[in-house]
Amino acid sequence: MNDPAVTTLGYALLGLIGQSPRSGYRLRLVFETTPLGTYSSSPGSIYPALKRLERAGLVRREAAGGGKPLFHLTGTGAAALQSWLERPVDAEEAIDREIALLRFAFLEGHRDRTLSLSFLAGFAAAAKGQVDALASFLAGEEGRALSLQSRLAVEHGLASARASLGWAEQAQDRLSAEIQKEKVR
Template identity: 55%
Template structure:
């Protein structure tokens, strides 16, 4: 990854995705995070504005206009970085550590001109979530897993079942998109 992509946070990718769809003011970006399911990202000015400043410093975004009419837009370098991020296959490690980031990529694929990327994403998401669920099941079947206190085992089982559900969701979503697109 280029130096420009180093240090881009989850919030940074969320902001790049939003301004790739349409240039927006900082306030409008804050409202996206405050009024949509993207609320897991902070809508605080103390989070949004430093993240935007960092994206601008890296050459991934720029400001257009000033004052109330000012807004942020993605640069060519930002669009290239976002494209590389969107094209990454989902891995079992990613679903173990940052499932939210994988799903954020899925959400931004709706605006990508290469519709095949959504299908590729769903296939890799299904594979990765199923693999991670199988890892958790295998762990529970080992001595350390079997020796865990019941409440801890139940927590791991929740993760396993959630990932199995995610794998089924991906397969179903791929079928539905394929049917809708007449493929």
């Protein structure tokens, strides 16, 4: 993590709050009702995480017009989110692709769509790296010594990395197309 004090759950919260200010409960519901639920979560993790973000000065509770207080990003919080979003895709993220995908989803908040495109390029490169690494592991000495089922298990990783690679290429096309349409309009 860029900011050592912020976990993946913390960044997910920052990203959601960045989309629109919400209460703790609303944030919890997002995790409960969307595929974002992978970053899990129960009151026992979300509320303390929000408190940490608050203590770190990344979010602020603000009650607008007599309603319940909602969480808003502070300047520092927006900057922390931004720098997390712009981090290059590393090898770790090529293996555990969910975190990278989370970043991709939140990258949409930015006007500058080229950020998303370069993210996809980096993601594709990382996926390709994983494909190559697994393929050469299978072709190498250790790989050839594997039993059928261990080999199949590794091949699953390979198939999964290939799927990610294919997805990234297609996503680049679709995003470019959308950018073109926006230019024309």
